[in-house]
Amino acid sequence: MTTKYFEVKQKARVVILGNPESQKRLYALHGYGQLATYFSRKFEPLVEEGWCVVVPEGMHRFYLEGFSGRVGASWMTKEDRLVDIDNYVAQLNTIHGELPQISSAYLLGFSQGVATAFRWLFHSEIHFKQLIMCSGMIPPEIELELNTPKFKDLKYDYISGNKDPFRDSPEVLEFVQKLKKFDLNIRHTEFEGAHTVHYASVHEALIN
Numbered sequence: 001m002t003t004k005y006f007e008v009k010q011k012a013r014v015v016i017l018g019n020p021e022s023q024k025r026l027y028a029l030h031g032y033g034q035l036a037t038y039f040s041r042k043f044e045p046l047v048e049e050g051w052c053v054v055v056p057e058g059m060h061r062f063y064l065e066g067f068s069g070r071v072g073a074s075w076m077t078k079e080d081r082l083v084d085i086d087n088y089v090a091q092l093n094t095i096h097g098e099l100p101q102i103s104s105a106y107l108l109g110f111s112q113g114v115a116t117a118f119r120w121l122f123h124s125e126i127h128f129k130q131l132i133m134c135s136g137m138i139p140p141e142i143e144l145e146l147n148t149p150k151f152k153d154l155k156y157d158y159i160s161g162n163k164d165p166f167r168d169s170p171e172v173l174e175f176v177q178k179l180k181k182f183d184l185n186i187r188h189t190e191f192e193g194a195h196t197v198h199y200a201s202v203h204e205a206l207i208n
Contacts, residue, residue, distance in 0.1 A: 005083065012059065012091050015040040018052040021100050025052045026206070027092075029120075031111030031136075033064055033072030039110075042197045046206075056095050058088065058116075075116045088116060089123045096126055106206065108132040110197050111166075118142045121150065130155040132205050134197050135167055137175065146182040156186035157205035161193040 015036040026046065030039040036057035043053040058075040076084035096105075104127045109117030114136025121128060122142055131154055138146075145151065156179065160172045169190070176188045189205065191198040 010059065012095065013057045014095055015055040015057075016052065016099075017044060017055070018047040018050070020052050020054075022050055022052040023102050024050055024106075025054060025099075025102055026106045026108060027096075027117075028053055028055045029075075029107075029109040029113030029116045030055065030057065030073070031113050032074045034110075035071065035073055039197075042199055043202075045199065046203070051206075054095065054099065056092060059091065060084075075112055085119055085123075089120055092120050093124050093126075096124075103127070104129045106130045106132070108134065108202065109136055110134040111136045111195065115139045115142075121154075128154060130157070130205070132157045132159065132202060134159045134202070135161065135164055135195050137167075138179075146179070146184065151182075151184065154185070156184055158186060158188045159198055159201045159205065160188070160190055161195060161198065162190050163192075163194045166195055 013036060017040055026043065028039065028043055030036060036055040040053065040055040043055070046053055058073040060074045060077065061071055064070045064072045075088050107117050107121065107128045107130070109115070111134070114133045115138065117131060118138050119142065121131065122145055133156065158172070158176055160167055162169055172188070176186060179186045187205070189201045191201050
């Protein structure tokens, strides 16, 4: 048996809120089992403040329960993970390249989207001003690179819910302290709630 890989052309779905020419651009990367169409609704209020919010969708789609009904998307699985990472980094870089060019952008990841965001940061030449992490973690291989200038120059915000079943408060605090040991400019905000994007905290992070 021989396993081979072929380059194929695919279409990637992206939801864009606001004016793509805006210099205030936020890339928002959804979590496991979400779709860009619904995830983007969290950020609609930003458009009134002049933001353009770009919401790419992971290329893995699947039924959330059984063989019909609601559909979700993900960025990758453990199967052939390095190929998946290459594919979504290429996907995200292509999306950025097709949009009007701006000097810098902002980046947000939720849950699985946090790991996706860190890998995109590491494997691209795009200049990001700020990374907002909502209830997610850094991939282990990226932790080894946190001392590099690419990560040192960023502003970081970690936003977590105090009732998150996937990330309890002690675990989150340990994670934040770990990042501070790398002398990263990180601020932690905890909100009353569970595993979700808390818009008020995101908005506060963006304007401050």
